[in-house]
Amino acid sequence: MANSFITVKDFARAALPRLIEHLVFPNLIHKDYSDDFSARRGDTVQVRKPVVLEAKDFDPAQGVSTQDIVETTVDVTLDKIATVDVGIEALQGAANVDDLTRVFIDPAAAALAQKINADGLKLYQDVYASCGAPGTTPASLSVMADVRKRLNQLKAPVSGRVAVWDPEADAAFTALDPIVHAEKSGSTQALREGSIGRVMGMEHFMSQAVKLHETGITAAQDVKVYGVVEDGATSLSLSGTSLSGKLVKGDLIKIGEATYAVTQDSEDAKSNMITNVQLSPALPKLANGTSVTLLPSHTANLAFHPMAFAFVTRPLTAPGGVESYVTHYNGISLRVVRGYDMQHKREMLSMDVLYGFKTLYPELAVRVLG
Numbered sequence: 033m034a035n036s037f038i039t040v041k042d043f044a045r046a047a048l049p050r051l052i053e054h055l056v057f058p059n060l061i062h063k064d065y066s067d068d069f070s071a072r073r074g075d076t077v078q079v080r081k082p083v084v085l086e087a088k089d090f091d092p093a094q095g096v097s098t099q100d101i102v103e104t105t106v107d108v109t110l111d112k113i114a115t116v117d118v119g120i121e122a123l124q125g126a127a128n129v130d131d132l133t134r135v136f137i138d139p140a141a142a143a144l145a146q147k148i149n150a151d152g153l154k155l156y157q158d159v160y161a162s163c164g165a166p167g168t169t170p171a172s173l174s175v176m177a178d179v180r181k182r183l184n185q186l187k188a189p190v191s192g193r194v195a196v197w198d199p200e201a202d203a204a205f206t207a208l209d210p211i212v213h214a215e216k217s218g219s220t221q222a223l224r225e226g227s228i229g230r231v232m233g234m235e236h237f238m239s240q241a242v243k244l245h246e247t248g249i250t251a252a253q254d255v256k257v258y259g260v261v262e263d264g265a266t267s268l269s270l271s272g273t274s275l276s277g278k279l280v281k282g283d284l285i286k287i288g289e290a291t292y293a294v295t296q297d298s299e300d301a302k303s304n305m306i307t308n309v310q311l312s313p314a315l316p317k318l319a320n321g322t323s324v325t326l327l328p329s330h331t332a333n334l335a336f337h338p339m340a341f342a343f344v345t346r347p348l349t350a351p352g353g354v355e356s357y358v359t360h361y362n363g364i365s366l367r368v369v370r371g372y373d374m375q376h377k378r379e380m381l382s383m384d385v386l387y388g389f390k391t392l393y394p395e396l397a398v399r400v401l402g
Contacts, residue, residue, distance in 0.1 A: 040369065043381070046133065048361055051141040054141055055148060056196060057149050057152040057153055060194045062082055062341065063362075064342055065345055070347045071348065076108065077344060077346065079108050079342055082392065108390045110386050112151050112388060113348075115382060115384035115385075119379065151389060153242055156334055160284070161399065162284055162327075167330065168401075170197070170204065170400055171205065179400055190233060193234040194235045198402065201402055206228060245330055245331075246280075247280060248279060249279060257287075257318050257322040261318035263315070266310060278301060285324060295310045298310075327401070330401040333402055341389065347360060348385075356368065367384050
């Protein structure tokens, strides 16, 4: 390697803090990290779910009622590797560490973070509670008030709440007079940095990786429940005077005032019917012919308590016969490998992260439609 003044260890230690700075979603949720063993893509680890307790009124006559502390675990598959790979010749022109930082370390950290953020924000598909209007960018304090109300109704803990908005919503919020003129309350952060900050009891963040959810339904008129649905069921069938396409994972179905998330792709509609639609959460008893609204494509902004989701990472196994280094900090592990590609006869430098995401408590999150 021509630039012998920097080793893979130096690359890793310089890149990891920059990676952490660029991460949004993983830094806002429950993180599970252990360096007890190295892992490979596809490995499954058991993660303890954060304990949820309930605060109750004290009754002097009855005294206290104790609650059991039950720790449960979920299996999380480490199914993602974000990687940036370059040929050594691409770095030949770097004359010093600052050059390498500019041409590789900073761009690589930003690219890895974008990939990890994008993978994590796909968890919106598990979130069934919603507010806002599909196709209308959230742009008022009343939207934030609705989000707060919905989280309160879901009994999400008040402390630690956060929201992640797409660039359109973020731009609309930062232009609001109450936020722009926050200097009247002693803070000019919104004006100086374009930051929403803490509003309505939530910290607000922007990410370009917020997802646009696209439904597979191509036509839907007069949609109704087909057949009787028993209390506690997690599936139903639908019929309509015009119903075509299919429901895809993450689609939202509204029945009365409640919304339900489709948990797996359905079969294509046949004869204006879709059968065996899998939903979350469990359904109440529904009569045959109950009206149903299929919500259209929308931007899936998220507001949540950190316990709603988990980011799990483990150190990658060091490959044999090549120079490599693994470093970790604040629940993030990064590997840098220098090797030789025999097929193309070139030296390579690789920077990668092994991780997985999991929804722990979907009831502690709200999908804010835009």
